[in-house]
Amino acid sequence: MSRRPQGAGSRWLRWFAWVALLASAAFVAWSSWSLWQAWQGSDDAAFAKDRDLVLRTGKQQVAVLNTMDWTRADAGLRQWANVATGPLHDQLQREAPASRQKIVQARRTAVATVDDAAVLSLDSRSGTSQLIATVQIRLTPQGGQTTVQRQRFEAGLSRTPQGWRLKSLTAIPVSLG
Numbered sequence: 548m549s550r551r552p553q554g555a556g557s558r559w560l561r562w563f564a565w566v567a568l569l570a571s572a573a574f575v576a577w578s579s580w581s582l583w584q585a586w587q588g589s590d591d592a593a594f595a596k597d598r599d600l601v602l603r604t605g606k607q608q609v610a611v612l613n614t615m616d617w618t619r620a621d622a623g624l625r626q627w628a629n630v631a632t633g634p635l636h637d638q639l640q641r642e643a644p645a646s647r648q649k650i651v652q653a654r655r656t657a658v659a660t661v662d663d664a665a666v667l668s669l670d671s672r673s674g675t676s677q678l679i680a681t682v683q684i685r686l687t688p689q690g691g692q693t694t695v696q697r698q699r700f701e702a703g704l705s706r707t708p709q710g711w712r713l714k715s716l717t718a719i720p721v722s723l724g
Contacts, residue, residue, distance in 0.1 A: 597671045601704060604711040605678040606661040609702055612716055613659030613684050620650045632705050632712035654689040667701075674706030679719070697721075 608630040615623040624643050631639055639646075664680035680700050687693040703715035 594669070594671060598666050598669055601669055601676045601678065601711055602664060602666050605666075605676070605702055605704055605713070606664045606680060608704075608711075608713045609664070609678070609680045609682060609700055609716065610659045610661050612713065613682055613698075613700075614657055615650055616656045617650050617654050617689070618656075620647045623650070630713055632707050633714040635714050635716060636712075656687045658685045658687075659683070660685075662697075676704040676711070678702045678704060 611626050611630045614626075624639070624647060628636060628639050628643075660683045662681045662683055664678055667677040667679055669676045678701070680702065682698050682700060684696045684698065685693050686696060699719040699721060701715075701717045701719055702713050704711045705714045
């Protein structure tokens, strides 16, 4: 058997295969690097992380500020203060004695669940955000039937050294028309 001499067409095909292989490897490397950079270092990724943190934290804190066990009023008031900052925190601290008295006299337990929420605005640089939430509150008077209230709230949040905290919480009227 004799070997066929390699012609120009065979060399060209081999050269083309190597070029295609190197180009493919370069494309895969560039694409991988670009995706990694986009995921790790982009403002969009950082913003998305902040937004998710604000949403998760805001939902938890709105639920806390709408939950109270009258038999543990002092602990509940401390929890309220722990999720608040700024003017809201000051108001909760200032009104704590009167709030405690009202809570104990009402003899009612409230358990809140945030059904849905959305971040309305987020300024990561200044550390401020607005959130809207729909809340289901199960009210149980001592020895009575549980009733359910549904409410909507707009919450303002501020980033503090301890993380995101509520700086305002406003009930939004529900229109029936």
